[in-house]
């Protein structure tokens with residue numbers, strides 16, 4: 113486990129279809145877990161809580177950036193272990209209630225993958241137990257942890273990123289990736305609305321780019337300084353690519 117900024121802990125790369133990160137945020141009222149890895153990752157997250165000298169009951173809230181198996185996989189087990197309040201975007205509630213509704217994009221490959229993906233989701237380790245959130249939020253809502261909800265749709269319709277303006281960090285979720293230390297848009301296969309996904313990266317950079325120095329991701333290592341500038345550079349690249357005939 114690694115402390116990224118004071119109070120924000122990366123529990124490490126969790127084994128998944130692709131390695132994925134989940135985070136603990138320690139604040140005045142206890143701990144908030146951000147994303148939960150794949151099914152079976154609950155013990156690693158709870159070990160992280162213990163490493164902070166805390167109990168499962170100190171986990172007060174679990175925030176889900178979006179309803180994908182690598183982010184909601186251990187949600188139900190963690191809810192059971194901690195009794196924490198579960199939070200997501202209002203639009204994303206559908207994927208927490210009905211995980212099997214999440215599908216690959218309507219590209220040629222995505223359509224080919226849909227039955228395989230649907231089948232895989234019926235069996236461990238990809239079967240996600242449905243769990244209805246306790247609270248839902250929309251863009252701009254302020255949370256007691258100090259986070260501002262930034263609605264960043266595209267990868268999924270109700271995807272959110274979490275900005276902590278006071279501590280100047282961003283939890284991007286899968287609004288963008290930093291795989292291999294290279295920033296990029298989320299993968300086309302699982303991003304049904306790439307235009308909106310690009311728009312969301314644009315929003316993070318243009319609207320909030322001056323509000324954070326550090327960024328952490330669902331996939332890939334953190335950016336520890338000048339993260340807003342890195343996002344702005346990515347936006348220039350993405351939209352230049354789009355502008356080309």
Ligand SMILES: [Zn+2]
Pocket residue numbers: 132180182183286330331
């Ligand atoms: Zn992911």
